[in-house]
Amino acid sequence: MSELEISIVVPVLNELESLPHLHEQLTDVLRDVGKSYEIIIVDDGSDDGSIKVVRDIVANDAAVVLIELRRRFGKSTALQAGFRVSRGDVVFTMDADLQDDPKEIPRFLEALDDDYDLVSGWKEDRKDPLGKTIPSKFFNYVTSKMSGLKLHDFNCGFKAYRREVIDDLNIYGELYRYIPVVVHAKGFRVGEIAVSHRARQFGKSKYGLERFIRGPLDLFTIMFLISFQKRPLHLFGPVGAVVGSIGLMVNAYLAVLWLQGEVIGDRPLLMLGTLMIIVGIQILVFGLLGEMIAAASYRPSDVEKLIRRINVRDEDAD
Ligand SMILES: Nc1nc2c(ncn2[C@@H]2O[C@H](COP(=O)(O)OP(=O)(O)O)[C@@H](O)[C@H]2O)c(=O)[nH]1
Ligand SMILES: [Mg+2]
Incomplete structure (x- = not known):
């Protein structure tokens, strides 16, 4: 397949009225930019006739691609x-x-040229109800603190990626909220630009409050994967060692009493000590099993993704 300079990926769920405007506004801006482009609309089982609208657009514009999910x-x-x-x-x-303004596209391209691999939009002046913006501030604060990545707005739908980032990305479940965190952890440079944000004209928002319950769990998963996927024993090892050692100390204490002639067979403490030794060993073994999985899934070529650039002397230069 031939190469293109720009792809615009637009996830769609029931956006019937917005789509023709979006196509028109995007086309205007992209023609001005003057690079080769494609607009990829991904329909996710809309039931409001969005598909029909996009099919009509596809029939008249070779730059538009429609993906229909099952x-x-x-x-x-x-x-x-x-x-x-x-x-x-x-x-x-x-x-x-239409809440994101296509006119921002040239500014994203400039920011990528400044050596970023992912540029994320920041809805600085967000045109959404307070019930959404206030929890969102909290979400962004927590995510920033936990990930160490300083962004104001992690979950803005408007983003620009270099091809290398896209090729290395696997987004599933509800991880789309944390794309900058995942990308940053892979060693890519993540930047941010403030973008203009417009109020929703047509249709309604697809998200309610449930996102604020699931969100933190997903962040927990991500931080766990980022920190320990490659070295699980570093997580399980210390926990297992601490639990097991406490068990050993408890039983050592009981052993001393036993040597002094005391009866210890009926003491609850014996149960606790023995239990902690067994559980401690099991936790350690979980860590070792994790290490085996990590070792088996690591390929030598994986390291290539971590190389930003290789500099060699240019033989033609002299
Ligand atoms: N493909 C797909 N797109 C979705 C889904 N939920 C929302 N969208 C799209 O994602 C974009 C942002 O959704 P929106 O409801 O405006 O979120 P908000 O701006 O945070 O209120 C819109 O283009 C939606 O059509 C979904 O489940 N699947
Ligand atoms: Mg919206």
Whole structure:
């Protein structure tokens, strides 16, 4: 398949009225930018006729690609499907609801040129109800503190990625909220630009309060994977050692009493000490099993993804 300069991936769930405007606004901006492009609309089982609208657009514009998923799989899957199909050197994601302004695209491209691998939008002046913006501030604060990545807005749908980042990304479940965290952990440089944000004109928001319950669990999973996936014994080892050692000390104390002639067979403490030794050993063994899985899944070529650039002397230069 031929190479393109820009891919725009747009996840869609029931955005009937917005789609023709989005297509028009995007096309205007992208023609001005003057690079080769494709617009990939990923429909996630919309039932409001969005598909029909996009099919009509596809019939008249060779730059538009429509991906129809078999059923509704959620935003992460929609994005990942768009990423796999995309061909651009730079891949954008943006919302379909016209809240993101395509006019920001040139500014994203500039920021990528400043040597970022992922540039994330920051809805500095966010046009959404307070019930959404206040919890979101808290979410961003916690995510920033836990991940060590200083962004104001992790979950903005408007982002630009270099191809290397896209090729190395696997987004599933509800991980789309933490893409910058995952990308940063892989060693890519993640930047941020403030973008203009518009109020929703058509349709309604797809998210309610449930996102604030699931969100923290996902962050926990991610931080766990980032920190311990490659060295599980570092997590399980100390816990197992502490639990097992306490058990050993308890039983050593009982052994001393036994040597002094005391009866210890009926003491609850004996049960506790023995239990802690067994559980401690089991936790250690979990860590070792984890190490075996990590060792088996590591490929020598994995390290290539960690190389930013290889500099060699240019023989033609002299
Ligand atoms: N493919 C897909 N797109 C979704 C889903 N949920 C939301 N979207 C799209 O993601 C974008 C942002 O959703 P929106 O409801 O506006 O979120 P908000 O701006 O945070 O309120 C819109 O383009 C939606 O159509 C989903 O489950 N699947
Ligand atoms: Mg929106």
